[in-house]
Amino acid sequence: AQTVTQSQPEMSVQEAETVTLSCTYDTSESDYYLFWYKQPPSRQMILVIRQEAYKQQNATENRFSVNFQKAAKSFSLKISDSQLGDAAMYFCAYQGGSEKLVFGKGTKLTVNP
Amino acid sequence: DVKVTQSSRYLVKRTGEKVFLECVQDMDHENMFWYRQDPGLGLRLIYFSYDVKMKEKGDIPEGYSVSREKKERFSLILESASTNQTSMYLCASSSLTSVVLDTQYFGPGTRLTVL
Numbered sequence: 052a053q054t055v056t057q058s059q060p061e062m063s064v065q066e067a068e069t070v071t072l073s074c075t076y077d078t079s080e081s082d083y084y085l086f087w088y089k090q091p092p093s094r095q096m097i098l099v100i101r102q103e104a105y106k107q108q109n110a111t112e113n114r115f116s117v118n119f120q121k122a123a124k125s126f127s128l129k130i131s132d133s134q135l136g137d138a139a140m141y142f143c144a145y146q147g148g149s150e151k152l153v154f155g156k157g158t159k160l161t162v163n164p
Numbered sequence: 165d166v167k168v169t170q171s172s173r174y175l176v177k178r179t180g181e182k183v184f185l186e187c188v189q190d191m192d193h194e195n196m197f198w199y200r201q202d203p204g205l206g207l208r209l210i211y212f213s214y215d216v217k218m219k220e221k222g223d224i225p226e227g228y229s230v231s232r233e234k235k236e237r238f239s240l241i242l243e244s245a246s247t248n249q250t251s252m253y254l255c256a257s258s259s260l261t262s263v264v265l266d267t268q269y270f271g272p273g274t275r276l277t278v279l
Contacts, residue, residue: 060204086267096254096270142206150195150214150258151222152268156206 053078055145057155064133065163071118072128072158074143085119085126086144086152091136099141102126130160138162167191168271170255176277183242185274187255194260196238197268198222198230201252213238245278252276 054077064070087099102110102119114131143155171186197212209222211230219230231239252275256268
């Protein structure tokens with residue numbers, strides 16, 4: 052069975068600085084998707100960024116980018132120029148051959164002014 | 165924009181009650197999902213459905229059932245609520261034909277407390 056591990060239960064960053072959230076996964080599949088979801092306090096979970104495993108190029112969405120290392124089964128999220136609104140729980144998720152997502156346990160990000 | 169709504173944000177029930185949690189999506193998505201979210205455990209899949217009247221067990225189906233009579237609506241049922249079912253419940257949907265394939269869109273969640 053696939054597993055997703057987020058080794059940092061909590062992280063903090065100063066406003067305007069850069070932070071990287073770690074995620075590793077375990078799978079025997081060769082074709083899959085990886086996601087980062089953001090859940091602000093008391094608000095809806097939203098997609099931050101997604102990566103298709105067959106693509107070598109790392110996905111980027113404005114201030115959010117990933118470092119996808121397929122051989123190492125690593126999928127970290129980098130947030131540049133951190134803003135107060137980035138404070139949230141961040142979940143890494145894996146999707147293989149089925150429609151099901153496997154989630155990590157989450158990283159709580161605090162942004163300090 | 166995709167909109168996934170859940171019938172209640174907060175719900176308080178008593179042990180042994182039958183509880184219905186409703187989820188509706190407005191984007192004609194084929195797939196719908198129910199998760200529970202607990203601190204330190206992340207999101208765990210309870211049930212999912214890939215078509216009307218179809219359902220599949222997720223990782224933690226015990227104590228739950230589901231119903232999908234219409235494509236846009238997916239209900240989670242707690243037949244006899246217990247205190248260990250106190251949790252945040254999240255509904256999600258996804259499409260097989262969307263431009264952004266397989267991305268799941270989430271509802272706002274229902275925080276259920278069982279006393």
